[in-house]
Amino acid sequence: MRAFVAVIHETSPFVDLEPLTIKDLKGENFIGFNKIRGAGYCDIVRQHCRAAGFPPKIVQRVSHTTGLVTLVAAGLGVGIVPAWVVNEPIRGGVLPQTG
Numbered sequence: 686m687r688a689f690v691a692v693i694h695e696t697s698p699f700v701d702l703e704p705l706t707i708k709d710l711k712g713e714n715f716i717g718f719n720k721i722r723g724a725g726y727c728d729i730v731r732q733h734c735r736a737a738g739f740p741p742k743i744v745q746r747v748s749h750t751t752g753l754v755t756l757v758a759a760g761l762g763v764g765i766v767p768a769w770v771v772n773e774p775i776r777g778g779v780l781p782q783t784g
Contacts (some may be wrong), residue, residue, distance in 0.1 A: 689729070690771060692764045693756045699763075707737045707765070714762035716753045717743040730765045 691710065699709060706715040715734075718726040727746075739749050744762055747753045753764045 687768050689765050690768050692754055692766055692770065694757055694760050694763075696760070697763070707733050710734075710741075710763055711737065711739040713742065714744040715741040716756045716762045716764040717741065717746050717755065719746045722757075725769070726765075732767070735745045 691699075691705055691707070693705075703710060711734075715730070717730060721729055721750050729740060745756055747756065750766050750770060754770065755765055756762065757764050
């Protein structure tokens, strides 16, 4: 299993895209993590996006994974979260993408 997965809204044009890669998310609005997570999630997502050729367009920051998933469910953007999210019940039209 991967360490991180993307979460997208169920109406996203990426729903049927398998595998979904980070390059596919270029130009999308991202929900990101606050720096209070330390040099962790925030920097990891930024590094992977830059390695894919783009800086993430962060439109909102959160301090917890559930907050990120909630904002994705509201249709505000996409997110990259720890893979444990795939084992949690997710409501509001959010789909974890493991590809």
